[in-house]
Amino acid sequence: MPTTSGNALAGRRAQAARNDEVILEAARAVFLDDPKAPIAAVAERAGVGISALYRRYAGKEDLLRQLCHDGLRRYIAVAEAALAEPDDWAAFTGFLTRIVDADVHSLTVHLAGTFTPTEEMGRDALRASELATALVDRAHASGRLRPDVVVQDLGLVLEACAAVRVPDAERTRQLRRRQLAVLLGGLSTAPDSDPLPGPPPAAGEFDWRWRLRE
């Protein structure tokens, strides 16, 4: 007779616990593919009924919020891991590569505006931007990053990579790496290059995504 915990395999409880995972994974896959997919698509992909979803989340908005927050936490985790890398430039490039590979940008930015954020998300977003700043600072210190690049340019880079999209997921990853390689080449210091044009992206210039869409 399984107790309330400790058994990972059998029984109704275990099935429910497994569904927790399956549903979250399905939601990630579905909303990554189409940010406004219907909730039924998530249930279908997970191979469960709609009730299994509504038992866990108050509604679509709640699911989206948790998914987005999850992406934010991944971002932070990847950034912290990258900061542990001793080489300044490698920390920077490794960070971007991992974020792009994990498609975290789509998980966060593209889902924003579809729900009202919690204040904890606000705190995490702040922390995320601090970490990103640290990575850019170190990249500058390494001398390999163009001096006129600012933190907010990371947003442009990630957006550019997330925009690459073909039906096959693995191929998408490859093409995004190619895109990132080109961008990193352009971000690197070059002997005789003109300065980047226009005022650099400003802090908060992309915040409109986080405000509710009207």
Added chain:
Amino acid sequence: MPTTSGNALAGRRAQAARNDEVILEAARAVFLDDPKAPIAAVAERAGVGISALYRRYAGKEDLLRQLCHDGLRRYIAVAEAALAEPDDWAAFTGFLTRIVDADVHSLTVHLAGTFTPTEEMGRDALRASELATALVDRAHASGRLRPDVVVQDLGLVLEACAAVRVPDAERTRQLRRRQLAVLLGGLSTAPDSDPLPGPPPAAGEFDWRWRLRE
């Protein structure tokens, strides 16, 4: 008494002719901002009734198709103009700058899949890709374009720029130019750079956009 032609200002005919323009412009603005905007939004933006739209176009699909075809023709015109530039590299960069500024990429690619294309569009698309190839070839000849860049990489570049988007249109243009500058830096030959990773984008790898969405 105005005759049937020659007068550009007065009368019902003239108003109708003006509406032709106004509606097309409104449609461009609206669908550029949101590819699946309702048709009523176009009418509202144009300051006309819905009838004025349906008098000119058989339906939404027809409007979208003509808009997209229009974008394709712009693309071709810009490419032809660029090819007249004597300097190989300048032709290449000038072409990209103009396409990005005019937001032609959004007009074509992002609208594809929402209508069944005509064969004339197929011909124009072919011509467009020939012109793009010529521009890339000349850029290669100039020696300033990395040898491992292929025509299809243009699609990635344009996608990256089109992905940049803030509420203000003029600011969007500025940021896209910045993005393009970074990308062009990465596309340029550099003394000691690793080759671009992965197989390059293949011909027709982005064609799925042109097939009807299921």
Added chain:
DNA sequence: AGCAGACCGGAACGATCCGTTCCACTGCTA
């Protein structure tokens, strides 16, 4: 002058989609 009809605004309709609720059912768990 007068009328036929081009042209227009916008209400109304019908189809579709989607979030959410609800209920019957299943098989653990105590």
Added chain:
DNA sequence: TAGCAGTGGAACGGATCGTTCCGGTCTGCT
């Protein structure tokens, strides 16, 4: 074995949107 947590999926109600339709206006021709 009784009860309930967990579930599948039909059904509902609201919202959205493409399209049609009708009444009204004004023009351009006769």
